[in-house]
Amino acid sequence: MWFGPPRSCHAWQAAAGLSLSLLLGGSLACTTKAPQADPLEQKLTPEQKAAFEDYKVEMEVGRNMAGRLLGYYGSIDDAKLLGYLNQVGSYVASYGDYPDRRYMFAILKHESVNAFACPGGYILVTMGALRHANNEAELAAVLGHEVAHVGKRHMYDALKRMKQKDIEEAALKKRQATENDPILQLRQRPEPLDSSAAGARLATYLTGKAGVGLSIMAAAAAGMNMLTEKGLDKELEYEADHEGVKYAIRAGYEPRAMISFLKRLEENNAKKVKNLEKTHPPIKERREQIGKLLLTLKAEDIIGASGDERFKKVKLKFPKPEAT
């Protein structure tokens, strides 16, 4: 099923468009066309139609979340760097279990080491994570991890499992976490949750989104809490590690790249580790889990590419770090 930008749209254009259009609250620059009424849709079975609607909601939730992240952190608009990131990410994804899905990669202007997989294929990597990578294989493993989150619909399924009340509470928690100023808190208006039937009807009318029992804005707000505060279940993170490593290996990259990426982070960046472990299992455990996987895959027999040379050339042109 195709939801992404036209194939003629370059990856960096898609990513740049993503940044800009999300900031402006619009739709993708390269996908600004509203979903067209597809004659094929008419021929879908009720089950297929339901799945189709579900994917549309997933895209909306993810786009909303990506917009918030880009709005909060800002984006790196270096076209060449974005092109490279999208090239590597799309390449790894094409060796994943969901190659037909469209993934769009963008860079957050922040020096922490993190990456975010929003539903619908919006994957945002911090500049700090790019800097931390030593070679292309490490980057590919990180992107593979996020691609697995999207492909397996970890976040989206978790949101769907949440009850409306939980979603509202999560959104409230997110708000309280970001506002610790009682005077400003007084001025804080409610998070737009569309919890009422009237609101939901209006939102549905205005957005044309039929929905699948999930309020897009509420889900996005709760998803943000999950992304930045609570994190996904530990098991889902391990699964993403495993799948991501597999995708990278299938794509021809060096198998131990994810382990070296995590190990170096653990050794040198206590503060960054703490931030990452807020939403992910302990790095040590992740390394051990990946190590077990590599044993079962007999990874020592696999000769993969590290992509050192190419990555070094790209790294030379990285924007200068900003104080965070």
Next chain:
Amino acid sequence: MRDRFLLRGFAAGMSLAFITVPALADQFHYSNVLVGTRAVGMGGAFGGIADDASGIYYNPGGLAFALSNDIQGSANAFYGKNTVYKKALGDTDFTEQSSGSLTPFFGGLQKLDRYVDGLVAAFGVYYTDGDLKDQDTPIDSFQVGNTTIDRYHRTSNARASTYFAGAGVGYRVLNNLGIGFGLSYFNADELLQEFQYAKQEVMLPLTDGTSVEGWRILASNLRQHLAVYGVQPTLGIQVALPAGFTAGLTVKKTIVATQSLETQGDTVVTKATDAQNKAAVTSGSSSTISNPIQSTVTKQDSKSTNPVGDLPLEARLGMAWFASSTMVWSLDISYYDAVTNADVSTDPNKVRAAYAKEAVTNYATGMEWYMTPSLPLRFGLFTNNDARPKVKKGTSNVAAGQTCTQSLDYYKKYCAQPDHIDYYGGSLFIAWVQPNSQISAGITVQTGTGKAQKLGDDLVQSVSSRQYSFAFSATHNM
């Protein structure tokens, strides 16, 4: 521009004449246009809140309490105004109408915590008044006193705007105290072009004591252009009080750099007989009209370099109560001081400057209520009082107690006091809020009553006026 040059000059009864007086644009009401996204819905009661880009207008001190960067714009998709002067033409009402569209506010706000903790900057472009009139009013055969007017025709075109463009900063000097400063460029520009025509059947007296049927025709052309430029510094302070209350004080003063009012006009009075009488008059022995068509042209060209004088100092006291996360109430009291040094020569009687202003106090209160987290309802009530003096019969200058003069060629006393209309208004807006943005739509209505002297004599007419606007606005939080 609300009060408009009108057909002053239909002298009731004996003669037919136009009186040209300066076009009085509506610098006499200070709440004609409400600016801002939330503020417009709350009746303009925003001095105690002012935490978005419109804070540069309401209270720069409120900027310091902004929650997020935002950019916002609003547009009056359509506005209309209808003012009825009761029985201005004998038993006939006269109606002034105008309509159009306007963009009252566009602005943005940027928090600068990364440079200085608690510092916020904002910019804004906004209109506090605007009008567009294209009115054609032909009226046939009506009675004024004992006189029948065969035809009156007025074509009036006017455009006017009062515009500000500026920037401001707010700084949170204490946890509960914000101060702010703004500086805006100011321009008021008003252009009126008006043609008036009137025809009255009369008996033209001859020297032998007889008379002959004829017409008296008046035609008047007028063009007036008022241009005022200046800057407006604004100081604001806002304090957060216990129990969710806030209070704010804003003081602003427009400093006029240049101003001018240019008037070019001419009035033609023509007396004519019809063809038959013309033949009789020219061939008969009783001919006493050497030329059956007599025209008199009066030019009215003038220029004033001080038409408006100073502009008033404004002090706004704002209060708000953040009762809960879903309910905010606000109250503003705005005071505008008097202007006494406007050019008196802009008045036909030369007794009261056309743009002189009395002190005015306006009140506004508003409420924002989130019916659901995504659907806030905003409503407000406000006054929009007139800075011109109340119209009083028998005087040409109420403040100075001067009686009407008879210096002009009318059989009745010529008073020509400006209109006085006090408005009460209400606003009702609903918004749809998304996580990073909101759009809102609603209506603002003002209704006013007052008195006028549209004929320039010592008759006084009742006036009722209503103005309304449908507005849209959008805010994007960044």
